[in-house]
Amino acid sequence: MDETTRVRLEARARIIKALGHASRLMMIDELSFGERCVCELRDLVGADLSTVSKHLSVLKNAGLVEDEKRGTQVFYRLKVPCVLKFFSCVEAVLENQAREAQRISR
Amino acid sequence: MDETTRVRLEARARIIKALGHASRLMMIDELSFGERCVCELRDLVGADLSTVSKHLSVLKNAGLVEDEKRGTQVFYRLKVPCVLKFFSCVEAVLENQAREAQRISR
DNA sequence: TGGTTAGTTGGCGTATTCGCCAAGTAACCG
DNA sequence: CGGTTACTTGGCGAATACGCCAACTAACCA
Structure with a gap:
């Protein structure tokens, strides 16, 4: 594996x-319905505000969300809507697994 | 966040x-061209055989690949082709970032 | 100005991940 | 058989990731 490829x-x-x-997936899902402030996302995932803030910075550094400060609140929104397509494939994998589990149990 | 959702x-x-x-992405990509034995993937990623084997078991446990032993070799193949769609979205994110980096430097 | 709400950042303990080596299994080959 | 090749598994040290608390900043409000 050469350097450029790596x-x-x-x-x-x-x-x-x-x-x-899991928490970041939940946030992404929620943001697909529109922008949300950090405190709304905290209520959603039920973790410490600092934890949620760090999760959001991970998503931001990855280029998946963007933020905008308005007054005392910071609103985050999805920057790349196509990430939602990930989920349909992930669901397909899960359904595959469920089907197999069923086949084995029979 | 309730238990079921979590x-x-x-x-x-x-x-x-x-x-x-990175190594697992490389393997997935390679497997999109057809099945490969563990030693071929080892040559590709250039890591220890045990490392590659463990990466493959991660992919297998996730339900993304399946394996078949033939003689002394074990062949792995992609089980869920749709994972390749992930990459087009990921590329979109990267292009986004590249565009922004350019805009900032101007 | 002092207080409150919203958020970020630093740090710490814990848990998970990673990659190698070493040891084991499994199939083939002489 | 014994040897070799192909792979898996256990384990260990190093590096990351997680989640909380505590401390800080920033904006608004009385």
Whole structure:
């Protein structure tokens, strides 16, 4: 694996890794309905505000969301709507697994 | 976040996490051209055979690939072709970032 | 100005991930 | 058989990721 390829793949991996956490998936899903402030997302996931803020910075660094400060609140919104397509494929994998589990149990 | 939702999101996250590594992305990409044995993938990524084997078991546990032993070799193949669609979106994110970097430097 | 709400950042303990080596299994070959 | 190739698994040290608390900044409000 040459250097250029490795760098490119690591850039890809960083983006995908940013999506690999239940709370962040939940936030992405919520943001697909429109922008939300950090405190709304905190209520949604039920974690400490600092935890939520750090999750959002992971998503932001990955280039998946963008933020805008308005008054005392910071609103986040989805920057790349296509991430939602990820989920349909992930669901397909899960359904596959469910089908197999069923087949084995029979 | 209720229990059922959390469990479902963690299942999603586990699958996505399996994709969040440069070597595993490289293998997935290679497998999109057809099945490969572990030693071919080892040559591709240039890591220890045991490392590659563990990466493959991560992908297998996530339900993304399946394996078949033939003689002394084990062949892996992509089980869910739609994972390739992930990459087009990831590329879109990267292009977005590149565009922004350019805009900032101007 | 002092207080309150919203958010970010630093730091710490814990948990998970990563990659190698070493040891084991499994199939083939002489 | 014994040897070799192909792979898996256990384990260990190093590096990351997580989640909370505490401390800080920023904007608004009385």
